[in-house]
Amino acid sequence: MKDKRKQSAETVIPAMAFRNIMRNRQRTILSGSTIALVAFVVCLLFSLDSGAVSDMKNNVVNDVTGNIRIRTERYSENERILPLQFFIPATDELTRKIESIDGVTGTEQRITAAASIYRNDKIETAVLTGVSYNKTRLFSNRSTLFIEGNNTDLVNGQKTAVITKTLSDALGLHAGDKFTFFTRTAAGGSNGATFTVAAVVHLGDTDFNSMRCFMDWRELSGILRMDGNASEIFVYTRKNMSESESDGIIQKIKMLEKASAGTMEMPLEILPWKKTGSVYALFDLMDTIYFFVAVVFFLLASTVIFNTTMMSVLERRKEIGTLMSLGMSKYTVFGMILLEIIMTSGSAALAGCAAGAVIINLWYTQGFNMYAAGGSAVEGMNLSAWIYPSLAFSRYILIFVTGICISVAACILPARQAMRVEPAEALRTEN
Amino acid sequence: MKRVIAVLFSIFTAAGISAADIDTIISKFEANTVYDTVYAESTMKTTNSLGTAQSSFKSWNRRNGDTLIEIDKGPDKGQKILRQGASVFLFYPDAEEVIRLQGSALKDSLMGSDFSYEDLTGENSISDRYTSSLAGTEIVDGRSCYHVLLTAKNSRETYRRQELWIDAELYVSLKTVLYSASGRALRELHSGDIKKVSGFYIATKMIMQDLLKKDSTTVLTIETVIINKPVDDKIFSRENLTW
Numbered sequence: 001m002k003d004k005r006k007q008s009a010e011t012v013i014p015a016m017a018f019r020n021i022m023r024n025r026q027r028t029i030l031s032g033s034t035i036a037l038v039a040f041v042v043c044l045l046f047s048l049d050s051g052a053v054s055d056m057k058n059n060v061v062n063d064v065t066g067n068i069r070i071r072t073e074r075y076s077e078n079e080r081i082l083p084l085q086f087f088i089p090a091t092d093e094l095t096r097k098i099e100s101i102d103g104v105t106g107t108e109q110r111i112t113a114a115a116s117i118y119r120n121d122k123i124e125t126a127v128l129t130g131v132s133y134n135k136t137r138l139f140s141n142r143s144t145l146f147i148e149g150n151n152t153d154l155v156n157g158q159k160t161a162v163i164t165k166t167l168s169d170a171l172g173l174h175a176g177d178k179f180t181f182f183t184r185t186a187a188g189g190s191n192g193a194t195f196t197v198a199a200v201v202h203l204g205d206t207d208f209n210s211m212r213c214f215m216d217w218r219e220l221s222g223i224l225r226m227d228g229n230a231s232e233i234f235v236y237t238r239k240n241m242s243e244s245e246s247d248g249i250i251q252k253i254k255m256l257e258k259a260s261a262g263t264m265e266m267p268l269e270i271l272p273w274k275k276t277g278s279v280y281a282l283f284d285l286m287d288t289i290y291f292f293v294a295v296v297f298f299l300l301a302s303t304v305i306f307n308t309t310m311m312s313v314l315e316r317r318k319e320i321g322t323l324m325s326l327g328m329s330k331y332t333v334f335g336m337i338l339l340e341i342i343m344t345s346g347s348a349a350l351a352g353c354a355a356g357a358v359i360i361n362l363w364y365t366q367g368f369n370m371y372a373a374g375g376s377a378v379e380g381m382n383l384s385a386w387i388y389p390s391l392a393f394s395r396y397i398l399i400f401v402t403g404i405c406i407s408v409a410a411c412i413l414p415a416r417q418a419m420r421v422e423p424a425e426a427l428r429t430e431n
Numbered sequence: 432m433k434r435v436i437a438v439l440f441s442i443f444t445a446a447g448i449s450a451a452d453i454d455t456i457i458s459k460f461e462a463n464t465v466y467d468t469v470y471a472e473s474t475m476k477t478t479n480s481l482g483t484a485q486s487s488f489k490s491w492n493r494r495n496g497d498t499l500i501e502i503d504k505g506p507d508k509g510q511k512i513l514r515q516g517a518s519v520f521l522f523y524p525d526a527e528e529v530i531r532l533q534g535s536a537l538k539d540s541l542m543g544s545d546f547s548y549e550d551l552t553g554e555n556s557i558s559d560r561y562t563s564s565l566a567g568t569e570i571v572d573g574r575s576c577y578h579v580l581l582t583a584k585n586s587r588e589t590y591r592r593q594e595l596w597i598d599a600e601l602y603v604s605l606k607t608v609l610y611s612a613s614g615r616a617l618r619e620l621h622s623g624d625i626k627k628v629s630g631f632y633i634a635t636k637m638i639m640q641d642l643l644k645k646d647s648t649t650v651l652t653i654e655t656v657i658i659n660k661p662v663d664d665k666i667f668s669r670e671n672l673t674w
Contacts (some may be wrong), residue, residue, distance in 0.1 A: 085481045118528060118530050121531065159525075178527065180526045180527060180528040180530065182521065182523065182526070182530055184543075185506065185507075185543070186481075187481065187484055187506040187507075187543060188477065188479065188481050188484060188540070188542075188543025188544075189484070189486075189505075189506055189507040189510075189542045189543040190507070190510075190521070190542075190543075191507065191510075191523055191525070192521065192523035192525065192526040192530060193523065193525035193526050194525065194526045194527040194528060223525065225506050
């Protein structure tokens with residue numbers, strides 16, 4: 001008999017909860033749309049965060065450090081003044097040896113120097129970046145745009161340069177034009193040279209779009225009296241390499257340094273990319289920060305649910321009293337109220353996530369213009385102008401579950417209020 | 432006792448020379464240091480945090496301040512520097528254009544040394560550009576010197592104030608301190624190894640210290656010097672730079 005009653009309650013309660021939801025549709029729509037909106041916004045926020053962080057990671061690794069960055073310790077100590085004299089001795093030999101280490105997929109030599117670019121009696125200061133045209137990943141970013149010239153025009157061993165649109169505009173330089181620059185050398189003197197513009201670019205990594213000029217690092221090394229050496233070596237490793245495997249490669253490079261102790265007059269600094277800048281270490285923290293932002297959003301939305309549920313409970317005091325006088329336990333009443341919330345918030349969160357998924361998919365294929373959305377505020381963090389937001393399925397689940405849990409938590413108080421209804425007292429009231 | 436006599440002697444000597452008229456001192460100094468033309472072959476050794484760099488160069492200078500420097504040895508070999516009036520033109524072998532520097536750029540280091548473009552090029556005459564006063568007499572490197580203060584007449588001068596210690600007998604500056612407009616000492620020059628060439632006393636060894644740099648010194652040694660031998664005007668032309 002008890003089992004039968006229990007079975008009928010199991011089917012009747014959800015039905016009653018559903019009926020209650022539909023009874024005051026406006027209120028349900030208000031509660032549901034709040035949760036749906038928050039779930040939708042949080043999905044977009046998470047996808048932008050995920051897209052931006054993944055973009056920054058890629059840009060830092062591809063353009064700024066490699067998976068492992070090698071410099072001399074003294075270069076790092078004095079980086080602010082671009083100390084060219086502290087170059088990596090025997091760069092070529094070291095690079096060759098590093099490339100033979102298992103797990104290393106490539107290397108890139110890099111030089112950064114300040115220069116004055118001279119054209120028609122006008123002098124502009126710019127940053128010269130020595131790269132290897134056939135190795136650098138700077139120009140292969142999905143958002144990089146060759147405004148004049150193209151990738152195939154870039155040949156190592158020639159006095160050709162790639163300039164940014166900013167520099168092109170400042171000096172009126174175009175592909176095929178020549179320009180002369182002069183710069184301080186590693187020996188402390190000065191030197192100058194004339195180069196031909198091979199291409200004008202707008203780089204995907206917006207940090208490189210200032211007054212910059214890219215050229216073959218060997219040519220630049222000669223001009224800067226660096227004896228054919230570079231200031232930095234970027235080491236690229238196999239994809240999805242674990243931190244311990246990466247540390248293993250660093251140890252092997254350190255062994256190479258020890259073996260060449262005679263030729264290496266300056267101790268090297270060999271670091272995985274995450275340790276090269278304090279900002280990069282924060283990337284992993286950003287997920288946690290965004291999760292708390294999402295929780296705050298849901299908490300705000302829960303105030304709406306709390307209010308609507310509380311109103312619903314107060315309006316239905318007589319009905320709840322009647323149900324209780326007919327034998328419904330106070331725990332069943334409590335469960336029924338919570339079930340109403342679970343149904344409302346669950347369907348709303350699902351709808352919000354689904355709508356978010358549609359927009360995210362659109363962004364992923366079309367791209368999202370960060371600069372148009374005010375992304376210039378994060379300049380200096382290697383963000384691309386266009387990012388491609390995406391969200392893992394597990395994140396959708398997390399947002400869905402968080403939405404339901406916070407809504408349920410917000411409605412515990414109104415549900416407890418319903419439990420405390422005294423049937424006799426409730427039946428006496430006029431409603 | 433010997434020391435007391437030496438001190439008394441220097442005091443009397445100093446007292447004697449303090450009476451000298453500043454205009455006379457400056458005119459005698461210029462008569463010894465300002466030439467119609469001068470050709471020199473010099474070496475320069477710079478020691479600083481980067482290590483030691485050595486280079487050698489030839490230079491031509493004429494009375495109006497036009498100067499040509501050709502670097503023939505060292506890391507900057509092949510470079511040429513031409514001073515014409517208030518401008519400096521730089522020729523780099525790898526550059527197709529000649530670069531023109533003006534204004535504060537003349538304070539920049541030449542060949543990474545402690546000398547600036549202004550120090551090694553331009554006019555030698557000071558009477559037209561500076562007002563002078565005598566601060567007293569002092570002994571520098573064991574020699575009696577006039578301590579002369581120079582203040583620029585024109586605010587465009589690279590060094591707004593200079594202090595010179597001019598040898599009272601040879602009229603060569605043995606020590607010079609160069610100041611910025613704010614009164615900060617920028618460079619200090621010590622001169623020595625004085626030789627008589629074509630009737631002029633010239634310091635063939637100069638030690639320049641950039642006081643804004645830590646542990647940086649440049650020693651300039653004049654190996655060969657020819658004074659007042661006519662120099663072809665072409666030497667000081669921009670066309671000559673690219674030859």
